[in-house]
Amino acid sequence: MTNNKFVINWIEEMAELLEPSEIMWITGEQSQLDQLKEEAIKTGELILLNQELHPGCTLHRSAVNDVARVEDRTFICTEDKEDAGPNNNWIAPEEMYGIIKPIFKGAMRGRTMYIIPYSMGPVDSPYSKIGFEITDSIYVVLNMDIMTRVGRRVLERLGESEDFVKGVHSTAELDDKKRYIAHFPEDNTIWSVNSGYGGNVLLGKKCFALRIASHQGKNEGWMAEHMLILGIENPQGEVKYIAGAFPSACGKTNLAMLIPPEVYRKKGYKVWTVGDDIAWMHIGEDGRLYAINPEAGFFGVVPGTNEKSNPNALGTMEKDTIFTNVALNLDNGSVWWEGLDSNPPENGEDWKGDAWNGKTSKEKGAHPNSRFTSSARNCPSISPHWEDPQGVPISAILFGGRRAKTAPLVYESRDWQHGTFLGATMASETTAAIIGDVGVVRRDPMAMLPFCGYNMGDYFQHWLDMGGELGDKAPKIFHVNWFRLDENGDYMWPGFGDNMRVLEWILNRCENKVDAEEIAIGYIPKAEDINREGVEEEVSLSKVRELLKVNKEEWLEDVENIKEFFKPFGDRLPVEIKDELNKLEENLRN
Ligand code: GTP
Numbered sequence: 001m002t003n004n005k006f007v008i009n010w011i012e013e014m015a016e017l018l019e020p021s022e023i024m025w026i027t028g029e030q031s032q033l034d035q036l037k038e039e040a041i042k043t044g045e046l047i048l049l050n051q052e053l054h055p056g057c058t059l060h061r062s063a064v065n066d067v068a069r070v071e072d073r074t075f076i077c078t079e080d081k082e083d084a085g086p087n088n089n090w091i092a093p094e095e096m097y098g099i100i101k102p103i104f105k106g107a108m109r110g111r112t113m114y115i116i117p118y119s120m121g122p123v124d125s126p127y128s129k130i131g132f133e134i135t136d137s138i139y140v141v142l143n144m145d146i147m148t149r150v151g152r153r154v155l156e157r158l159g160e161s162e163d164f165v166k167g168v169h170s171t172a173e174l175d176d177k178k179r180y181i182a183h184f185p186e187d188n189t190i191w192s193v194n195s196g197y198g199g200n201v202l203l204g205k206k207c208f209a210l211r212i213a214s215h216q217g218k219n220e221g222w223m224a225e226h227m228l229i230l231g232i233e234n235p236q237g238e239v240k241y242i243a244g245a246f247p248s249a250c251g252k253t254n255l256a257m258l259i260p261p262e263v264y265r266k267k268g269y270k271v272w273t274v275g276d277d278i279a280w281m282h283i284g285e286d287g288r289l290y291a292i293n294p295e296a297g298f299f300g301v302v303p304g305t306n307e308k309s310n311p312n313a314l315g316t317m318e319k320d321t322i323f324t325n326v327a328l329n330l331d332n333g334s335v336w337w338e339g340l341d342s343n344p345p346e347n348g349e350d351w352k353g354d355a356w357n358g359k360t361s362k363e364k365g366a367h368p369n370s371r372f373t374s375s376a377r378n379c380p381s382i383s384p385h386w387e388d389p390q391g392v393p394i395s396a397i398l399f400g401g402r403r404a405k406t407a408p409l410v411y412e413s414r415d416w417q418h419g420t421f422l423g424a425t426m427a428s429e430t431t432a433a434i435i436g437d438v439g440v441v442r443r444d445p446m447a448m449l450p451f452c453g454y455n456m457g458d459y460f461q462h463w464l465d466m467g468g469e470l471g472d473k474a475p476k477i478f479h480v481n482w483f484r485l486d487e488n489g490d491y492m493w494p495g496f497g498d499n500m501r502v503l504e505w506i507l508n509r510c511e512n513k514v515d516a517e518e519i520a521i522g523y524i525p526k527a528e529d530i531n532r533e534g535v536e537e538e539v540s541l542s543k544v545r546e547l548l549k550v551n552k553e554e555w556l557e558d559v560e561n562i563k564e565f566f567k568p569f570g571d572r573l574p575v576e577i578k579d580e581l582n583k584l585e586e587n588l589r590n
Pocket residue numbers: 246247248249250251252253254255276277299300301303304305309433482483491494495496499
């Protein structure tokens with residue numbers, strides 16, 4: 001497949017360690033992928049769904065102890081512990097290899113070793129980067145084919161270059177005590193073993209495009225972020241792009257695929273999806289910030305997706321989709337999940353494959369972190385510019401999380417430095433996307449806590465440096481919260497399509513078309529400037545006021561929590577961020 005001696009040497013070395021009985025290069029040809037899919041269906045790794053209802057679609061069930069990313073088994077292995085920072089688990093590279101090499105030794109005996117050459121980003125983009133994933137899982141091969149660009153064209157682009165990320169994955173025994181997701185950012189290397197679940201094993205995604213790439217971006221002057229990218233087309237046909245960082249399972253896919261409320265559609269507004277999870281951002285020749293989506297598909301949360309909340313996601317899943325850990329309807333070979341509709345199968349199997357009656361069972365049919373893998377080009381709202389080699393220019397950056405209280409619906413930072421502080425102090429209630437407790441508030445700077453491949457103090461500095469370079473061409477930075485609860489524990493804001501109303505205010509701010517009020521935490525909208533025209537649910541003006549309310553006591557509690565969070569970063573925390581924290585506290589006390 002290639003004459004690249006760096007690739008050949010590395011693959012020989014890995015084959016010697018893994019001892020596979022066969023080696024297969026993934027070429028990107030459909031016939032090869034079809035054959036692998038057939039093989040996976042034969043062995044039960046994939047279940048073929050009703051092909052009339054779901055053409056090209058299959059269902060995969062992961063092991064029950066392997067349903068989400070595992071932060072406590074994820075490591076950043078730099079020579080110096082300080083470079084990994086308090087935000088990462090650290091083991092020195094040599095020690096880590098000492099631990100994992102024996103686990104990988106002979107791990108592919110009797111199995112096939114698949115070699116996937118892939119590109120993160122369109123193959124012709126100057127901002128794209130190349131990786132290889134070695135794996136013994138067909139599920140991984142088929143997912144990587146959807147999520148990235150794979151095959152010969154990638155090798156052609158690489159040529160003789162040494163500039164590629166080396167990834168090795170083996171499901172091994174799926175022993176969760178010996179599960180390691182190990183990153184060596186100083187060698188562009190990733191080793192993942194004893195898991196078969198998405199974020200742990202699709203090495204192009206979180207491992208490369210965020211952890212390794214964030215490290216590369218710091219050194220090379222660009223940014224790798226856990227962000228959606230969307231375009232808003234106004235009635236004049238102009239499109240403005242927004243990037244947004246929300247933690248896992250906090251609404252990126254939903255916002256990226258937003259369908260504006262009818263009043264907006266009638267006026268001619270449209271929303272275009274560019275990406276739903278990761279953005280790589282560079283300063284363009286005109287000095288503005290441009291973003292590409294390095295992925296080619298979506299690995300999205302399934303539960304809660306329905307005709308009302310996200311019809312574009314349903315449209316995307318109509319064909320050639322791999323479902324992971326949803327419920328199966330045995331009567332018609334279809335799939336079901338919580339929040340799809342009120343008609344669960346009676347004769348079904350839950351995500352574990354156990355007999356399940358959705359009408360009577362108290363158990364969930366789909367795992368809360370069940371996912372769909374679909375090609376981005378199947379998304380009804382996909383932007384005509386989603387594969388632009390140069391990316392799209394970003395007008396605004398959003399930070400947000402799940403906050404039952406404290407954070408208002410939306411507010412704006414005073415400038416880039418303050419905006420960086422908003423990102424650095426983001427917090428959110430934990431979700432099912434990570435193994436562990438759900439619903440606990442934790443600080444998750446820029447939604448990158450699990451994904452920053454180096455010391456987050458240095459990462460904040462990198463944000464400040466990028467802002468310095470962007471100067472007055474920098475995007476404006478906002479904070480949003482769709483998840484505020486009332487005293488009965490109900491969401492106060494309708495969310496989903498109605499988030500368009502907040503995006504409109506944000507774009508109006510970017511174009512200086514609307515005033516705001518400066519308060520202790522930044523600029524907050526006047527309640528009457530959030531457009532309530534045609535809103536379906538009851539959203540009174542006083543409710544908007546409530547949504548925008550800032551309670552100083554709650555915020556001062558947050559300040560104390562932020563101080564605790566920042567402590568371990570010591571001197572690596574930029575003074576600008578400390579200054580902003582002091583300013584916030586002072587503003588709140590006045
Ligand atoms: P990852 O893929 O894990 O990075 O997650 P994501 O940020 O793309 O999250 P996603 O859009 O899939 O949303 C996850 C959950 O949040 C789903 O259950 C949604 O129904 C819910 N959600 C998304 N947007 C909103 C909103 O505006 N309001 C409310 N109440 N829930 C929302």
